[in-house]
Amino acid sequence: MSYDLDIEFESPVEKTEFWNFLQSRKHYFIDSDDFGYQNDQTGVYFTISTDYDVNDDEDRNYENKNEIISVICNINYCRPGFFAVEMAREITALLARFPACIDDPQMDGMGSGPYTPAGLLKGWNAGNIAAIHILSSRQDPFRYALPRATLMRCWEWNDTLDARQQRLGDAKAIPKMSSFALDEKILTAAIWVDGMPIMLPRVDYVLMARRQDDGATQIACLSWADLVPVLLQAGHAQHDGFDVSHALAADTTSALLASGQPFDPDRMCLLNADKVLDEESVSAARA
Structure with missing residues (x-):
């Protein structure tokens, strides 16, 4: 259709x-x-x-x-x-x-x-x-939904991502804002790799990843509330998110990975943009 x-x-x-x-x-x-x-x-x-x-x-x-x-x-x-x-x-x-x-x-x-x-x-x-x-x-295929304002905020961030990354260069990453399913809850998330410098948007969860010496990747799921005090203590600037201007210390990254929930594909997954609808549209359709 x-x-x-x-x-x-x-x-x-x-x-x-x-x-x-x-x-x-x-x-x-x-x-x-x-x-x-x-x-x-x-x-x-x-x-x-x-x-x-x-x-x-x-x-x-x-x-x-x-x-x-x-x-x-x-x-x-x-x-x-x-x-x-x-x-x-x-x-x-x-x-x-x-x-x-x-x-x-x-x-x-x-x-x-x-x-x-x-x-x-x-x-x-x-x-x-x-x-x-x-x-x-x-059927009931539309179990993934978020408020329209939340989805528009994600879209606006992602829509300007390439231009902002080009201005910043390679010294600092700008991650996508994604929709994230955690135990049937639909949330927002961003991926942060190796504690590198990053312009981190405000999201519900950050998926923190670190490459291991054996080639494997360790991933932990951290709530925004758990992440904020660590980044503030490290002196990073807070806006509607965080401007992490320098890489996290190795021990800080290790501590965050240890404190987060290990990524479990049976409970967690990133969702494609076309799978998460506006809550308002779903509610209107079911009225």
């Missing part, structure tokens, strides 16, 4: 010009005759299917498809709301570059336009809730 937005360009768009634009936006790839979007930091993905103006109707090879006359942008339902937020940003940029008419036939959609980011979000959210409702009536 998915949301489709039809876009018909005011004039045919050269295939190479279209692809060059997508490449300038990052996270795009070519998949056969179509284009895909995959942001590995945020976990957001969607597809752009193409309709070409072909010079030679008898030869349908990709190389002979020179101009794109329309596209269909497709994004799945039963996803967290930030999926649609990120897609709306990309579609807004696409339409600013290539003027077009739209057709949004979804429930509460924009119809024949005009396009607005808010209109896309309204239509997608309505369809998302309906899809969750339909699938929930058959």
